[in-house]
Amino acid sequence: MLTSVLVCVVSLTLFWMAAFTLWWQMHAWRTPETLAATRFERPSGHGTLTFSLLVPARHEQAVLEHTVRRLLLSTHTRFEILVIVGHDDPGTAEVAERVAAAAPNRVRVITDTHAAKNKPKALNTALPHCLGEVVGVFDAEDQVHPALLSHVDHAFRSTGADVVQGGVQLINFHSNWYSLRNCLEYFFWFRSRLHLHALKGFIPLGGNTVFVRTDVLREAGGWDPECLAEDCDLGVRLSSRGKRVVVAYDAEMVTREETPGSLMSLLKQRTRWNQGFIQVYRKRDWLRLPTLGQRMLARYTLMTPFFQAFTGIVIPLNVLVTFLLHVPVHVAVLTFLPAVTAFITFVFEIVGLHDFGKQYGFRIRLVHYLKLIAGGPFYQFLLAGAAVRAVWREQRGRNEWELTRHVGAHLTREDVTS
Numbered sequence: 001m002l003t004s005v006l007v008c009v010v011s012l013t014l015f016w017m018a019a020f021t022l023w024w025q026m027h028a029w030r031t032p033e034t035l036a037a038t039r040f041e042r043p044s045g046h047g048t049l050t051f052s053l054l055v056p057a058r059h060e061q062a063v064l065e066h067t068v069r070r071l072l073l074s075t076h077t078r079f080e081i082l083v084i085v086g087h088d089d090p091g092t093a094e095v096a097e098r099v100a101a102a103a104p105n106r107v108r109v110i111t112d113t114h115a116a117k118n119k120p121k122a123l124n125t126a127l128p129h130c131l132g133e134v135v136g137v138f139d140a141e142d143q144v145h146p147a148l149l150s151h152v153d154h155a156f157r158s159t160g161a162d163v164v165q166g167g168v169q170l171i172n173f174h175s176n177w178y179s180l181r182n183c184l185e186y187f188f189w190f191r192s193r194l195h196l197h198a199l200k201g202f203i204p205l206g207g208n209t210v211f212v213r214t215d216v217l218r219e220a221g222g223w224d225p226e227c228l229a230e231d232c233d234l235g236v237r238l239s240s241r242g243k244r245v246v247v248a249y250d251a252e253m254v255t256r257e258e259t260p261g262s263l264m265s266l267l268k269q270r271t272r273w274n275q276g277f278i279q280v281y282r283k284r285d286w287l288r289l290p291t292l293g294q295r296m297l298a299r300y301t302l303m304t305p306f307f308q309a310f311t312g313i314v315i316p317l318n319v320l321v322t323f324l325l326h327v328p329v330h331v332a333v334l335t336f337l338p339a340v341t342a343f344i345t346f347v348f349e350i351v352g353l354h355d356f357g358k359q360y361g362f363r364i365r366l367v368h369y370l371k372l373i374a375g376g377p378f379y380q381f382l383l384a385g386a387a388v389r390a391v392w393r394e395q396r397g398r399n400e401w402e403l404t405r406h407v408g409a410h411l412t413r414e415d416v417t418s
Contacts, residue, residue: 004328010314011334017307018341020300026348028192028249038195040151040166040248047153051079052132052214056112056122060140061091067142068099072106076149081107082129084122086114092140118401119207120223120230127222136211137231143256144209151253152211155246162216162243163235165194166209167254173362178266179259180371181379184349187356191249197301198247202286202294204277204301205235205245209255216243224283228399229276236280236298240288251359267386268402274305274390275399305387312384346373 028038053071057064064083071081081103083096093109100107110126123137134156138144148166155164167190173183190206197203210231220237223230238245260266280286286298353372357364393399 008334011337014311014314014338015341017311018338018345022341022345022348024193024196025188026192027196034195038191038247038249040250040253041154041158043147043150043154045154047076047078047150049078049134049153049156050132051076051134051136051149051153051211052130053079053081053136053138054084054123054126054130055081055138055140055142056084056119056126057092057096057140058086058089058117058122059092061095063141064092064095065099067138067140067144068096068107070142070144070146071138072103073146074144074149075146076153078132079106079149080131082110082126083107084110084112084126086112086117086122088117116400118225118228120227121225123230124222124225127218130214133214134211135214135217137208138255139208139257141257142208145253145255148209148253148255151248151250155248156211156213159246160244161246162213163205163238163245164211165198165203165205165245165247166211167191167249167251168206168209169251169254169256169360170259171256171360172258173356173368175259177371177375178263178379178382180353180368181375182259182266184353184356184372188352190247190254194247195249197297198245200294200297201242201291202239202289202298202301203235203245203247204229204232204280205238207231212238226399227276227279227283228272228401229280232273232276232302233280233283233285236283236302237285239294239298240285242290263382267382267389270383270386271389271393272402274308274387275394277302277305278390278394279399305390308384308387309391312381312388346376349376 028035055064055067055071068081068083071079083100085093085096093111096109100109108129110129112122112125114121114125127135134152136149136152152164152166155161168186169190170179170183170186173180194203194206207230212234216238220234220241224233227233235245260269281299281302286295286302289295289298349372350369353364353369356362
């Protein structure tokens with residue numbers, strides 16, 4: 001009897017978790033009006049805001065020069081670029097100094113002298129040097145559209161926003177079996193899910209292509225130097241202060257990035273993000289959100305690592321119990337409820353992959369759809385493993401920064417040689 005009750009509770013829990021996640025994931029596609037509202041408006045007039053663009057770079061000599069050169073092509077005329085390099089990273093520093101020398105009126109190099117390096121410490125090192133009215137953050141491998149700053153400028157002026165979050169998209173979907181799912185995951189998150197969060201007044205910001213008014217950022221104390229998800233933490237703190245966040249996604253304007261180059265690199269990246277979410281949850285800033293609905297959304301979102309770890313452990317056990325133990329027929333039927341949401345999710349992902357290809361001009365073949373379906377369980381197993389590892393590391397007090405290295409897999413031959 002107890003086993004049957006336990007199986008029913010677990011099955012219903014998994015079903016509702018999957019259903020909520022799918023519903024939020026589908027937010028942008030619910031109506032044509034909702035989809036249209038997610039895009040940048042066309043800029044009108046000349047940009048009036050000034051931007052300080054921060055580019056933290058650690059062991060990124062392979063991609064940094066291309067990123068800065070792309071930023072220098074911006075059609076907006078009022079910006080500066082601050083490249084932040086570590087004092088113990090001569091290779092990246094050499095590249096940074098070279099690009100700064102080529103554009104001395106636009107590019108400055110800031111040296112991070114912290115003994116233990118991480119991204120938030122690098123960003124905080126540069127914050128006092130920012131001269132612009134808006135601070136923007138980009139990663140060292142980013143491919144940024146020249147017109148992005150003009151669109152962001154218009155978004156600030158037309159909405160009165162304190163923060164503008166632009167889109168980020170992994171591009172190299174063809175590199176390996178998991179890159180396809182990794183790209184689609186970003187597509188759903190920035191194309192749809194973040195818009196829901198902005199609408200509800202609680203948002204875990206993305207790590208780059210995020211723009212914050214400088215006075216708002218300084219008032220908030222910058223980034224948490226010890227948090228492994230400094231972007232999420234900043235979004236939670238600003239949301240709890242009632243700051244207005246606008247999210248805009250346009251396939252032409254997205255910042256293009258590459259997927260992690262190996263499974264181990266992806267595992268470590270997701271571990272870092274999950275552990276960062278746990279840290280933000282434990283800080284409890286989200287409890288200062290004004291409404292119960294916002295706090296419930298925050299709690300559920302920030303507890304995602306626990307849910308992923310739970311599903312990774314429980315689903316195999318649930319299947320074994322169903323087939324190996326004798327349970328009533330109605331209980332056995334209930335155990336297949338999560339499979340219903342999984343099937344609907346697969347259908348939605350297939351449609352999403354088609355839309356991804358259409359948006360970015362990629363030819364999506366049958367083999368890609370087959371890869372998407374076949375790789376689903378393995379990718380979820382990897383995410384669950386990263387979540388379990390994050391919980392374990394947090395409990396052990398291990399919070400060193402595991403760096404994700406980049407090689408420019410998202411760049412075309414023209415990008416590299418131009």
